[in-house]
Amino acid sequence: MVEHGDIRVVRRGGSKINFRQPVITNDSRLLLCASGHSVKVFSTSTEECVHELRGHTDLVTGVVVKPSNHLQAYSCSLDGTIRLWDFTDGILIKTYDIGYSIYSIHTSAFHKGVVFTVTSTISDKKSESFQLVAVHLPQSGDQLVKAPELSAVISDVSSNPGAIVFGRGGEYIASANGLHLEVFFFKKQKTYRFFLKKDTKTGGKNTFMCVAAHPKDDCIATGHEDGKIRLWRNFNHQKEYTYSTLHWHSNAVSSMCFTPEGTNLLSGGVESVLVQWRYNDVSQRDFLPRLGAAITHIAVSPDGALSCTSHSDNKITIIQGIKVSAVLQGLVTGDVETDLMVDPRSKALVLNGKPGHLQFYSLKRDKLLYNLDIVQQEYIHELGLQQFKVVKVAFDASGNWMATVEERKQKDAEQELNLKLWAFDEQTQSFVLNTTVADPHESRITAMCFCQAAASQTTMLISASEDGHFKAWQLHDGPSCLCDFVGAYRGLVPHCCCFSADGSLLAVSFQEVVTVWSPASWELLATLSQPPKAIRNLCFGRLSCSKYLLGTTDDHLLCCWNLLTCSLEWSTSMDISLLLGDPLTENIAAFCCHIMPVYLISIGPSEPRPVFSLKAVCSGKVTHAVFAPREEMLESCEESSQWLNHSQLYFLTQCMDLMTFTTKAEEEKLMASSKQLLIDDSVAMTPFYLLLGKHRKGESGAAASGESAGRPPLPQGSGAVKELLRTPAHVLPSTSFLCSMFVKSLLVSVGDASEESKPAEEEMESEKEEEDSEGDMESSASRPERGSLARRSAEPAAPPLTKAQLRELRRVKKLDHSWLTGLLRS
Numbered sequence: 070m071v072e073h074g075d076i077r078v079v080r081r082g083g084s085k086i087n088f089r090q091p092v093i094t095n096d097s098r099l100l101l102c103a104s105g106h107s108v109k110v111f112s113t114s115t116e117e118c119v120h121e122l123r124g125h126t127d128l129v130t131g132v133v134v135k136p137s138n139h140l141q142a143y144s145c146s147l148d149g150t151i152r153l154w155d156f157t158d159g160i161l162i163k164t165y166d167i168g169y170s171i172y173s174i175h176t177s178a179f180h181k182g183v184v185f186t187v188t189s190t191i192s193d194k195k196s197e198s199f200q201l202v203a204v205h206l207p208q209s210g211d212q213l214v215k216a217p218e219l220s221a222v223i224s225d226v227s228s229n230p231g232a233i234v235f236g237r238g239g240e241y242i243a244s245a246n247g248l249h250l251e252v253f254f255f256k257k258q259k260t261y262r263f264f265l266k267k268d269t270k271t272g273g274k275n276t277f278m279c280v281a282a283h284p285k286d287d288c289i290a291t292g293h294e295d296g297k298i299r300l301w302r303n304f305n306h307q308k309e310y311t312y313s314t315l316h317w318h319s320n321a322v323s324s325m326c327f328t329p330e331g332t333n334l335l336s337g338g339v340e341s342v343l344v345q346w347r348y349n350d351v352s353q354r355d356f357l358p359r360l361g362a363a364i365t366h367i368a369v370s371p372d373g374a375l376s377c378t379s380h381s382d383n384k385i386t387i388i389q390g391i392k393v394s395a396v397l398q399g400l401v402t403g404d405v406e407t408d409l410m411v412d413p414r415s416k417a418l419v420l421n422g423k424p425g426h427l428q429f430y431s432l433k434r435d436k437l438l439y440n441l442d443i444v445q446q447e448y449i450h451e452l453g454l455q456q457f458k459v460v461k462v463a464f465d466a467s468g469n470w471m472a473t474v475e476e477r478k479q480k481d482a483e484q485e486l487n488l489k490l491w492a493f494d495e496q497t498q499s500f501v502l503n504t505t506v507a508d509p510h511e512s513r514i515t516a517m518c519f520c521q522a523a524a525s526q527t528t529m530l531i532s533a534s535e536d537g538h539f540k541a542w543q544l545h546d547g548p549s550c551l552c553d554f555v556g557a558y559r560g561l562v563p564h565c566c567c568f569s570a571d572g573s574l575l576a577v578s579f580q581e582v583v584t585v586w587s588p589a590s591w592e593l594l595a596t597l598s599q600p601p602k603a604i605r606n607l608c609f610g611r612l613s614c615s616k617y618l619l620g621t622t623d624d625h626l627l628c629c630w631n632l633l634t635c636s637l638e639w640s641t642s643m644d645i646s647l648l649l650g651d652p653l654t655e656n657i658a659a660f661c662c663h664i665m666p667v668y669l670i671s672i673g674p675s676e677p678r679p680v681f682s683l684k685a686v687c688s689g690k691v692t693h694a695v696f697a698p699r700e701e702m703l704e705s706c707e708e709s710s711q712w713l714n715h716s717q718l719y720f721l722t723q724c725m726d727l728m729t730f731t732t733k734a735e736e737e738k739l740m741a742s743s744k745q746l747l748i749d750d751s752v753a754m755t756p757f758y759l760l761l762g763k764h765r766k767g768e769s770g771a772a773a774s775g776e777s778a779g780r781p782p783l784p785q786g787s788g789a790v791k792e793l794l795r796t797p798a799h800v801l802p803s804t805s806f807l808c809s810m811f812v813k814s815l816l817v818s819v820g821d822a823s824e825e826s827k828p829a830e831e832e833m834e835s836e837k838e839e840e841d842s843e844g845d846m847e848s849s850a851s852r853p854e855r856g857s858l859a860r861r862s863a864e865p866a867a868p869p870l871t872k873a874q875l876r877e878l879r880r881v882k883k884l885d886h887s888w889l890t891g892l893l894r895s
Contacts, residue, residue: 075733076710078686080105081719082435083400083727087379089173090230090324092132093370094156095139100377100397101156102385103129105726108144110156113375113387116395118435120159124152130171131230136178139371140798145171145186151204151216158797165206165216172199173230179239179255182206187228200224201233201244223253223260229279231324231366236282236289243289245277250291252304261307273297281325281334283348290334292322298336298346315351317344326367326376335376337364343378343388357393360386361423382423398437401428402725406460409695409721413468414493416697418719418727424448425457427473432697432719432727441500443473443489455479457487465519465528469493470544471500472530474514484513488532488542490550504550506542510534516565520588521652522572529553529588531575533563539577541588554591558584569609574632576618578604583620585632595635599628606648614655621645627659651696653715656680660691660720680712683730687722694720703735 084105091102099119100111108122108129127148135141135153142156151165151174167186175185183203190200205218226233227246235242241254250263265275273295281290289301296318303310320339327334327348334346343357343364366379376388383399401422410419412429417438422428425444430437444457461474471491478484488509491500512535520529528544541554561579568575574594575586583597583604602623610617617638618630625644630637647660696716703714710732719729801807 076681076683076713076730077733078683078728079731081432081727081729082430083402083721083725085383085402085725086385086397086399087365087381087383089129089131090366091368091377091379091385092134092142093368093375093377094134095371097370097372097374099156100385100387101132101134101142102379102397103132103144104399105129106146108132108142108154108156110159111385111397113395116397120156122152122154122156122159122161124161124164125150127170131174133174133176133184136176137181143174143176143184145174147171151184151186151206155797160797162212164213165204166213167204167216167219172228173233175201175230175233175235175242177235177239177242179235182208185222185242187226187230187233190224198224199226199228201226201242223251226251231279232277234280234282234289237285237287243280243282245280245291247277248275250277250280250289250301250304252289254305261304261310263301263304263310278321278323279325281327283327284329284331286331290325290327292325292336294321296320296322296338298322298325298334300351313351315346317354323363323365324367324378326369328369328376329371329373335367335369337367337378339363341380343367345391355391357388357391360393400430400437400725400727405693405721406458407462409693409719410462410464411695411697413464413466416700418695418697419462419464420693421459425459425475427459427462433700439499444475445502457485461514461517463517463519463530466521466523470519470528470530472517472519474517474532476513486510486514488514490530490544503548506550509540510538511536515563518566518568520568520572521570522568525572529572531566531568531577533566533577535562537562539563539566541591556586556591558582558593558596564604565607567607567609570611570615574609576607576609578607578620580604581622583607583618583630585618595632597630597635597637599626599637599640602626606645608648608650608657610655610657611650611652612655619648619657621648621659646690647692647694649694649696651712651716651718653696653698654712656712658694658696658718660686660694686720687726687728690723691720694718703732 084107086102086104086109089103091100093100093113098113100113102109102111104121106123106125106127106129109118110120110122111117112119122144125144125146125148127146129144129146131145133143135143140155140157141162142154143151144154145151147170149167149169149171151167151171152161153163153165154160155162167188169188172187172189177185180203183205185201185203187199187201190198200221201223202219202221204216205220206216207214207218222242223244225246226244232245233242240256241252244251244253248265248267252261253259267276268274274293276294277291278294279292282288283290287302287305289304291299291301293299296316298315299312300315301310301312318336318338318340322336323338325334325336332348334348336344336346341358341360341362341364343360345355345357347353360378360380362380362382362384364378365381367376369376374389375394378386378388380386382401385397386393387395387397403421405421407419407421407427411417412419415429415438416432417429418432419427419429422440425446425448426440426442428437428440443459446457448456455477457475457477459473459475461472463472464470469492471493473489473491475487475489476484486508488506489502490504490506492503493499494501509532514532514534516533518531520531530542530544531539532542533539537560538555538557540552541556543551543553545551556577558577558579561582564578564580566575566577568588572588575588577584577586580603581598581600583599584593585595585597586592587594597618599620599622604620604622606621608619609615610619616632618632620628620630622628625642626640627643627645628637628640643659643661645659645661648657650657696718698716699714703710713730713732717729717731719727721727
């Protein structure tokens with residue numbers, strides 16, 4: 070057994086970008102959001118991830134822009150640290166060690182050098198309470214600074230950041246928790262508390278869900294569980310306070326936010342509708358409906374140009390005015406009914422997305438490519454309503470066909486099943502519905518797979534069901550599907566099925582019996598039994614191990630059968646939750662449940678030979694994993710990581726984090742590439758743009774080649790210019806100093822000082838001589854040399870140069886190009 074060596078488990082995506090409220094920068098160009106253990110910086114115009122700020126060792130719980138410097142931001146985490154970032158360059162400036170887990174962070178321009186955080190206070194072992202504390206950030210030149218000075222502000226607060234807000238620029242802070250609202254005034258150092266009853270007479274629920282404060286007036290807006298919004302005034306008096314009620318939402322108000330000028334109040338909830346209330350006239354409302362999923366957070370840019378909403382399907386919608394301008398879609402998290410699949414064409418990860426959809430997710434870019442509507446029915450947001458959901462998906466080897474299974478089970482009706490076959494359309498570059506088979510089986514489908522043989526002339530799909538049968542479907546180019554065979558074995562229920570690599574064998578497990586069939590004649594070739602427990606997983610060996618068939622049982626056994634002798638080759642006790650094979654190598658991955666290691670096994674002739682072992686891969690059970698082919702093999706790969714050469718293993722944790730195995734060298738290479746300068750493709754094609762080496766390959770046409778034939782190629786990028794752009798702006802010299810240097814480099818100087826001292830009379834004489842010599846040059850150009858007469862006879866004659874062109878040519882030859890040489894050398 071080979072230990073893990075330099076192989077490590079890293080996060081490759083899937084982290085929630087809707088976990089906390091996003092932040093839009095002052096110029097509305099960038100958006101910051103917490104994503105797992107890092108902070109992602111997106112462009113609001115291109116939707117691309119510009120930077121990923123990594124450094125925290127635990128979940129990031131909040132991001133805010135530094136009030137005194139709009140180019141820097143604070144982030145907090147459960148690892149007990151607050152980190153200060155230069156998010157425009159992706160640089161970590163300073164780390165403040167608090168020593169306690171931080172659940173949210175809040176800042177105010179009224180309090181300089183102080184941030185407010187929510188930390189945990191364990192009153193007893195059964196319950197956990199939270200408090201708002203002020204953290205004084207010490208001034209120090211060190212990058213890691215201890216911040217031990219903490220002072221409590223409000224006790225018993227909510228861990229939800231949306232329930233705490235500053236008012237009137239930081240004069241007071243309001244906190245809503247449960248059924249009470251608490252307002253603390255900093256100048257008076259006085260707290261006012263207001264309570265509501267649990268249930269009203271009409272049955273409404275008064276629990277506080279979120280809070281927002283008007284930027285200029287003394288007004289606090291609170292959202293409640295029953296969908297009502299209350300506007301509180303005169304809250305600086307314990308008994309003379311008043312509030313008015315607004316009501317549109319049918320369920321709990323999840324988030325609220327005032328615009329920077331305070332003219333509008335934005336609210337959202339499970340209805341997927343952004344409601345805009347007029348502050349001076351609350352009877353007037355504007356709506357932005359059909360945003361796709363429940364709204365969890367709302368944020369507005371400081372200049373009021375943009376607003377954004379976070380949604381429950383791990384999406385951030387950027388809104389300009391009353392129109393959606395951009396959508397940042399992460400990996401949709403939720404119940405994964407289908408297995409993880411890889412699209413053979415786009416190499417994208419395919420799994421359940423929005424309700425009734427499949428999402429195609431780019432593993433390389435950590436970005437959603439598109440959603441495919443499978444159910445093709447409008448999803449109704451209503452609790453207890455049974456709707457169609459996608460439970461199975463499979464692809465053929467070429468990626469031309471995709472099969473899906475959708476089901477809906479109602480209480481007083483039979484289960485509805487639909488088998489849909491999708492064909493890839495070259496024009497739209499997506500899958501188009503080809504055939505729908507209603508009720509393909511009498512009961513729910515337990516397994517489905519395509520024949521992956523490359524030499525197969527027909528496309529075959531196998532589906533197994535709890536009705537005791539498995540069916541073979543023949544797919545054709547037209548909109549038709551033929552059931553070619555229906556198989557069964559002694560009335561037992563089939564659980565899983567798989568094809569051999571060459572497609573000559575089909576294995577179907579019927580409880581504790583494995584049956585082997587010939588797809589050519591549908592003859593039952595052999596039965597392999599392993600009593601007394603049922604078979605859970607089946608996997609054929611590949612390449613030199615194609616004669617072996619592996620399976621796992623409910624009594625925690627991993628069995629290997631030899632298909633040539635139809636006998637059990639070996640078995641070992643192992644509680645395996647997931648078994649899958651690498652389609653490009655002989656390796657088979659097995660995820661073990663109770664002790665949480667992962668074993669990658671290369672099948673040998675007599676016994677398993679583990680080539681890789683790693684314990685404590687993640688917390689919880691791994692139920693979904695997939696091998697994805699690599700675009701290029703690893704460089705300088707060690708023996709312990711040879712199994713990573715051709716494919717990369719991805720798996721989903723219970724927290725819906727997409728993890729993978731990688732080597733130290735590969736991770737360092739990815740980190741280095743992420744720090745390189747990124748330039749948007751929409752930048753204008755200017756000389757300064759060309760100096761950065763951002764050329765387009767398609768522009769080297771015949772016209773460009775004719776003009777640049779006699780001059781050296783442009784530089785592929787100046788190291789000095791790149792270093793200048795990488796350097797943070799606050800450590801660069803003044804703009805006037807840099808501008809003068811750049812302008813001086815563009816000036817053309819006379820090369821020889823002696824030529825400058827020549828009298829003007831000599832220059833006039835030289836000009837006359839040049840004019841006289843023009844005629845000689847023209848005559849010499851019109852008389853071809855004898856030696857080149859035969860060669861030029863076959864070529865078209867070049868047009869003679871005019872006097873103005875000759876004069877311009879001589880002037881260009883005298884120019885000093887030494888500044889360009891120095892630029893190229895740098």
